[in-house]
Amino acid sequence: MSRNNAGLSTDRIITEALRIIDGQGLRRLTMRRLGDALEVEAMAIYHHFPLGKEQLFDAIVAYISDVFRRPAGEDEQEDPPGEDGEEAGDAEEAPDPRPWDERLRTWALDYRRALLDHAQALPLFIHRRPDTEAALRTRELHYAAFTEAGLSGADVVQAAAVLDSYVTGAVIHEVRADGLPAQHPAVPDGRFPHASALRGVELDPEHRFTRGLDSLLDSLRP
Numbered sequence: 001m002s003r004n005n006a007g008l009s010t011d012r013i014i015t016e017a018l019r020i021i022d023g024q025g026l027r028r029l030t031m032r033r034l035g036d037a038l039e040v041e042a043m044a045i046y047h048h049f050p051l052g053k054e055q056l057f058d059a060i061v062a063y064i065s066d067v068f069r070r071p072a073g074e075d076e077q078e079d080p081p082g083e084d085g086e087e088a089g090d091a092e093e094a095p096d097p098r099p100w101d102e103r104l105r106t107w108a109l110d111y112r113r114a115l116l117d118h119a120q121a122l123p124l125f126i127h128r129r130p131d132t133e134a135a136l137r138t139r140e141l142h143y144a145a146f147t148e149a150g151l152s153g154a155d156v157v158q159a160a161a162v163l164d165s166y167v168t169g170a171v172i173h174e175v176r177a178d179g180l181p182a183q184h185p186a187v188p189d190g191r192f193p194h195a196s197a198l199r200g201v202e203l204d205p206e207h208r209f210t211r212g213l214d215s216l217l218d219s220l221r222p
Contacts, residue, residue, distance in 0.1 A: 008040055010048050014063045017056060021120045029053070058132070061124050066134035067110040100145035101217045107141060108167050108213050115171040122175065125168065138164075150222040159220045166216050174205050 016037050020029045031053060035042035049055045063069070096103050115122065130138075142160035151159055188196040 008038065008044055008048070010059065011063075013038065013045055013048055013056070014059055017060060018063075018118055018121065021060075022118055025120055026123060057124050058128060060121060061128050061130075062132040062134045064114050064118050064121060065111070065130070065132070065138065067107060067114055068134070068137055100148040103141065104145050104163065104217060105213060107138070108163065109210070111167050112171055112209060115168070116174070119171075119175045122172065146220070149220070151220075155222075162220065163216065166212065170209050170212065174209075177205075 013034070017029055017034055020033060020037060031042040031045055035045060038045070045056075046052065049059065098106075115125075139160065142163060143156050146156045146159045188199055190196070
């Protein structure tokens, strides 16, 4: 096997690591297996992640969380210079003109989709603090939107935490519902009349999520 390190980038390592996680599970990701998939020596990966797999895991969490990330391949393209010779990549992005609740709704739907696309990586989100630049972009979006909605101070922070918790919790609930059944599942009987009556009711996950999201955003209006 050719071991050519040319073209090896952080994004390429992360996306290949996610292919392994998505297809084989989190426990199957090793630096050696990742190197084989990239056709490089494992030590070449340490050039980008000198602290090893835990640093790579941090980068994977940041990558999945960053719903503002440009599509793969765009980062390698040069941005045309702006007026007065300013690099386009250095210019501030124009503010989103949509109402605050539409901006948050779009973020929530995009974040849910990103988490579901990489559900095998969900355990990584439990023990890692959101201290990345991607997390700061999300926090800025949330705080700005809820401030625009009329909240202030601690109420802004609380509303942002509630929204993030809803999306993450809803995804975990959805993934768990499709998981392995218990070996001896309990069956509702007369002791659980409401659970028995509603046992056969099924909800579309997308509809359930969006309905809950809209109710949540409505409840957070001052």
